[in-house]
Amino acid sequence: MIQLMNIDGERQANPEWDAYLSDVDDDMLRQFYRDMFYTRRFDKEATALQRQGQLALWVPLRGQEAAQIGAGRATKPQDYLFPTYREHGVALTRNVDFPQMLRLFRGISNGGWDPRENNFHMYTMVLAAQVPHATGYAMAAKMDDAAMTPEQRAEDGTAVMAFFGDGASSEGDVHESMVFAASFNAPLVFFCQNNQWAISVPVEVQTKVPLSYRAQGYGFPGIRVDGNDVLAVLAVTRWALERARTGQGPTFIEAYTYRMSAHTTADDPTKYRLDSEEAAWVERDPLTRLENHLRATGIGDDAFFEDVSRGADEMAARVRQEAMSFPVPQLENLFENVYAEAHPLIQAELREHLEYEAGFLDQADATAGGKHA
Structure with a gap:
């Protein structure tokens, strides 16, 4: 498993993967933290809105912020992303406005944003249904970019990324998509967030080997990355997207992470998992890990973290105000x-x-x- 920052926030040198982080400076690290903090604050506010009867349902992501911010920040504007229903952090990296994401969960829209504006597709509530769509889009993107030179494709070519969870990886849609992606050498990254639980089913019931091994059966690379390490996710995703753009075909990324909250607000995780398990993963919290790194290296001081917290509260207040003012459709x-x-x-x-x-x-x-x- 690829890890570039341990659970204490200490950087681990790895020349092979560090090469994909050559542009990561102090400002970028602070931005990653701000992205992750804002995403968690939005998640908290949306959960509160659902509990207060303002949303029909909400799908929390607490614990998966590094996987989503790292993957989203690895993309280029021309890349097209297909989310499930939990990629709130990825949406942030594609400049989708948080309040608009609540329209679907408030039941007043079938979407909430125009996917053509940000190359970020609508949320898909049907498990794994977005993965065949992503595969078809990638096959078409390959045809569109066929006239480019290799140099042009490396810079301006379109890569596609499909997000799904460990539970969805057992769906036929995912396997059929991997068959087509491999057969047509599609510029597609399969990004699986293995958060250990398919609602109440543990990942050990779904597979006896790491999920990333499945890619071998389809003839393309699979790689497991520490999904709570934003730098490792960024590096691995950049590598996979580069492969896609340069005609090397699909890649399967397994971001090994943990869902620290419920599957949805209709779920009660205390019914199927132990407090000790959750406590063990709290030590690996991606937000705490990056904060420790920023503090230890002097990149972030108290004033910075206070500013982030204040900005997140202002964002949350705006989200609530706009959500409560949505028109009620007939x-x-x-x-x-x-x-x-x-x-x-x-x-x-x-x-x-x-x-x-x-x-x-x-x-x-x-x-x-x-x-x-």
Whole structure:
């Protein structure tokens, strides 16, 4: 497993992978910390909004910030990313506005942002369904870039990255995608965040070997990286994206991390995992690890961390304010998004719905009349 910063925040020299970090300076390290801190603060605020009845559901990511920020910051603007429903940190690196991400979970939109603006696809709630989409997109991107010279592809070529979890890795969609990606030498990075739990199913039940080994059966490289080490994730992802752009085909990255909170706000992890397990992973917290590094090297002082915390609170307040001011759509609008053209069954169901709603209006009028009387 590739690790460049241990759990105490100490850098581990590795010439092979350090070569992919030559541009990482103090400012960039501080930005990584700010990204991770903001992502966690957003996650906390969204969880609170769901608990207060303002969101229908929320999918926490606490503990996976380094995997997401490292991977997202490794990409280039022309790269196209396909997330699942938990890539809030990756979204930040693609400049997707946090409040807009809540539209889906508030139930007022099927998306929330225009994926063409940031090359960051809509969230996919159906497990692993985004991976075949990513594979097809990568196959098409290869055709589009075919006229480029090797030098042009290395700089301006399009790479595609598909995000999924250890649970989704057992889905047929992922395996079928790896077959096609290998067969067509697609410029695709399969980025698996192994957070140890597929809801309540431990990863040991899904595989007897590291998930990254699966790539060997399809004929392309697989690599395991410490998913709580933002620098290691950045280096490995840059390497994989470089392979994709230069015509070397797909790569499978297993970011070994841990989901420190519930699978969703409808989940109770205390029912299936021990407190001692969670405590062991707290010591590997990616945010604490980077903070220790910044403090030990003098890159970050108290004033910096206070500024980050203050900025995150301001961001969270804006997220809450905008989320609470979202317009409430009319329920009948949902019937307009089923078929491109009017459908008899949908029209009949719409009439039934309107009659149902009208019944409540009649009751309200009757109640109001009784009060006046």
